[in-house]
Amino acid sequence: MSEQANRGLEGVVVGETRTSLVDGAAGKLSYGGYRIEDLAAHASFEEVVFLLWHNRLPGAAELEALRHDIAGNASLPADLLKQVRAFPAEADPMAVLESAVAALSFHDVDAADNSLEASRRKAVRLTGQITTLCAAWIRTRQGEDPIAPHSDLSLAQNFLYMVRGVEPDETASAALNVYLVLLAEHGMNASTFTARVVTATESDIHSAVVAAIGALKGPAHGGANTAAMNMFMEIGDPCRVADWFSDEVLDKRRRIMGIGHRVYKALDPRASVLKQHARALAASTGNSKWFDIAEKLELAARAEDFFIQRRLFPNVDYYSAILLYTIDLDVDMFTPLFVMSRIAGWSAHIFEQKRNNRLIRPKVNYIGPLDLEWEPVAERPVRSTG
Ligand code: COA
Numbered sequence: 001m002s003e004q005a006n007r008g009l010e011g012v013v014v015g016e017t018r019t020s021l022v023d024g025a026a027g028k029l030s031y032g033g034y035r036i037e038d039l040a041a042h043a044s045f046e047e048v049v050f051l052l053w054h055n056r057l058p059g060a061a062e063l064e065a066l067r068h069d070i071a072g073n074a075s076l077p078a079d080l081l082k083q084v085r086a087f088p089a090e091a092d093p094m095a096v097l098e099s100a101v102a103a104l105s106f107h108d109v110d111a112a113d114n115s116l117e118a119s120r121r122k123a124v125r126l127t128g129q130i131t132t133l134c135a136a137w138i139r140t141r142q143g144e145d146p147i148a149p150h151s152d153l154s155l156a157q158n159f160l161y162m163v164r165g166v167e168p169d170e171t172a173s174a175a176l177n178v179y180l181v182l183l184a185e186h187g188m189n190a191s192t193f194t195a196r197v198v199t200a201t202e203s204d205i206h207s208a209v210v211a212a213i214g215a216l217k218g219p220a221h222g223g224a225n226t227a228a229m230n231m232f233m234e235i236g237d238p239c240r241v242a243d244w245f246s247d248e249v250l251d252k253r254r255r256i257m258g259i260g261h262r263v264y265k266a267l268d269p270r271a272s273v274l275k276q277h278a279r280a281l282a283a284s285t286g287n288s289k290w291f292d293i294a295e296k297l298e299l300a301a302r303a304e305d306f307f308i309q310r311r312l313f314p315n316v317d318y319y320s321a322i323l324l325y326t327i328d329l330d331v332d333m334f335t336p337l338f339v340m341s342r343i344a345g346w347s348a349h350i351f352e353q354k355r356n357n358r359l360i361r362p363k364v365n366y367i368g369p370l371d372l373e374w375e376p377v378a379e380r381p382v383r384s385t386g
Pocket of ligand 1: 008219220221222224254255256257258259260261262263310312315316317
């Protein structure tokens with residue numbers, strides 16, 4: 001007897017968490033009780049990592065210890081760098097991350113230990129190593145040597161230093177820090193759920209993170225930031241927004257990337273903060289073209305009945321695309337930068353899952369035929385493949 005299926009598991013509650021509260025109706029988000037707006041204004045990414053992993057803010061010494069631990073463990077094994085150099089330059093950077101994170105597990109000193117304590121140590125290393133991998137890939141694919149991480153820098157500063165090889169510019173590091181803080185955690189999103197499913201089988205944190213990267217890659221999830229920037233580039237000029245919206249969205253029913261959300265039926269609070277930062281950053285460079293395109297398109301959508309009725313607003317990916325582009329990062333690296341941040345939330349959920357684990361195993365309604373007669377292969381009629 002079939003039961004009513006819930007497509008997309010919408011509204012299904014699968015557990016409890018202390019990491020974050022996503023209030024989709026009110027458009028509010030907090031990590032461990034702290035409003036996202038306050039964290040974006042005041043916290044370093046490392047402070048947020050501590051908050052998510054320990055459910056409280058760190059003291060000064062604890063914060064410095066974690067920053068130092070992440071930066072001090074961010075180097076990549078020489079063998080792995082050699083492997084990464086052999087990847088084709090045109091490889092999808094998310095596939096590079098999937099492969100390289102899997103390979104990092106061979107080199108981890110705690111590889112054989114799947115305890116909670118060992119997973120916490122691995123999470124510290126993965127947080128730094130993923131940042132180093134992202135920077136190394138940007139340089140390697142251009143034929144440049146990767147730069148080793150600097151143990152005195154914050155994660156945001158270290159990334160820019162490892163990409164550019166010069167002391168990081170304060171405006172860019174601050175903007176990147178805000179981005180990392182805002183994307184660190186978001187309840188039971190698809191990639192976090194994936195990480196929990198893998199962890200629940202008693203598999204290891206590297207496997208859970210590789211699977212989560214795979215889930216984040218899709219344009220319905222983390223891939224939307226790259227897709228949004230490609231869309232802004234396709235529009236190309238603020239004066240083309242109205243025609244593009246009319247032709248592509250209203251006529252062809254194309255989706256606007258970076259708009260809409262499964263949970264938020266009000267404005268995503270991260271989008272508001274990112275919009276302010278993207279606007280200020282664009283103004284500081286003297287080139288507001290991309291911001292203007294994004295804002296004009298947002299306003300066109302928000303004035304249209306279709307979007308009003310379905311309560312479709314910009315999500316986190318919409319203005320983060322403008323912010324990352326303005327600090328001169330490659331468009332196809334936007335989703336790997338999402339990974340650089342979300343490793344914090346994934347790890348927090350992996351720890352929670354390990355502390356209170358039960359195999360995650362839902363059901364599905366079978367809708368195919370039953371009781372068919374077995375036919376030997378030689379006697380089967382030729383059928384077209386549907
Ligand atoms: N542009 C235009 N229409 C959109 C839309 C968008 N970005 N997002 C959703 N819609 C429409 C759908 O066509 C659908 O319309 P219908 O009622 O006429 O069928 C309705 O809104 C509901 O969409 P649905 O796909 O069922 O919602 P969902 O909760 O399953 O999907 C997203 C949520 C995020 C996958 C979806 O909004 C989307 O594809 N957004 C663009 C990609 C994106 O930004 N992803 C990052 C999310 S953080």
